[in-house]
Amino acid sequence: MSHRFVFIGAGNLATHLAGVLKEKGFSIEQVYSRSEKSAKLLAEKLQTKYTTSIQNIFTDAVVYFVALKDSAFEEILTQINFQNKLLVHCSGSMPLACLEKYSENIGVFYPLQTFSKNRNIDFSEIPVFVEANSPENEKRLIQIAEKISGRVSVLNSEKRLNLHTSAVFACNFVNHFYTIAAEVLKSKEIPFEVLNPLILETARKVQELEPALAQTGPAVRFDENVISKHLETLQPYPEFQKLYRLVSESIYKFYQNR
């Protein structure tokens, strides 16, 4: 395919996505980032060119991928003339329409995963959600997405935003609860790794079973004896106590209403 891509942004998402696109035979012509360090690092990985100057962004790319944080879109994109090339962002919470003022050919390419440095991820399993402003652009994005993932769907901006909210609960908030667990254990000199099999099994269970059916623990029946003991152990952490109470109440109410 004669797909020459430029990446605007060089963070974790850009690194993983550009990496797998190159692996699948696409040509990443250039990486732009404000940070010289990030731009250079990703360009070296991709064996391609980089720039930290908006004026030097190549004008002959076929697709521009925007992998910036949402709050940087406006400032950076207004400075680039995309000459109506296909301009695509990778954000869960930005609507497609936010790109309208920069090009006549726009789309969204949203891979649903948490990307960290130094972790290899099997991209073929990652759901990719695309959206575009015309059937032709949608088709191009589907073709690109299907080269890297076996799970490509079209999803509109409103649904994608809801999907992003759900991902914050299932990933960011979940990770915060791992963090709270780690704090509680640290105070008693218990290594966090004792929780590893429990954490994995909890995640594996819902791969097969509706999460509402997998719920166990004292909150389902609001076992006050156990709950009050747990709240006592959380006395050094008033904020975690508050979270414990609120989540327990939420669990209890959820199962009362079913």
Next chain:
Amino acid sequence: MSHRFVFIGAGNLATHLAGVLKEKGFSIEQVYSRSEKSAKLLAEKLQTKYTTSIQNIFTDAVVYFVALKDSAFEEILTQINFQNKLLVHCSGSMPLACLEKYSENIGVFYPLQTFSKNRNIDFSEIPVFVEANSPENEKRLIQIAEKISGRVSVLNSEKRLNLHTSAVFACNFVNHFYTIAAEVLKSKEIPFEVLNPLILETARKVQELEPALAQTGPAVRFDENVISKHLETLQPYPEFQKLYRLVSESIYKFYQNR
């Protein structure tokens, strides 16, 4: 080994634990449960006897395993004469001392895992925490535990309670957040399984990385633009909105203080 065990309780924990003990060559002589259905089902799995009558619990066992919910301990155990045989409970939040009035030989045998019906679990990976009222009893429990798990430690009641609190966050509360994610997706007709790779990767990441270092998402820097969009999507669920706010604030504060 001449270990004849009786199981008091026939729920998920009893089913998994008795099953693996039998597999490793221990003899489960009898299962007691108030529920005929549960008692019979487990006894059939173990090819052993069962009773629903406390008076008929065998008196010649070598170890009695109590796998009841915490609130049922008192009512059931006061009716049994254990003749000072080794009496062991499997609860995360009950202290060892709660067994003192029932026998002179007491212990705790706590496998840290979430057990569900119809799910096979590799017991050898499950951390088992034991405690006993004498070095001899402790040694017996360690010997039993080491037959089924490669991860056996001695842990006192106070630390075990903290461990249990941390497990509620890392398992029960995490599962509730999977449930909330499922509710949000259901309202937009998006299948829950799109979150599967994200959920698994989030759990796998902390097997190698301290969870505080694995945190991503809008709450870390309190990205108000994204957060307010997410809160809007949660308008049909005022309670989930409240949780979203509180957890986001907790994440933000946590990283401000580091």
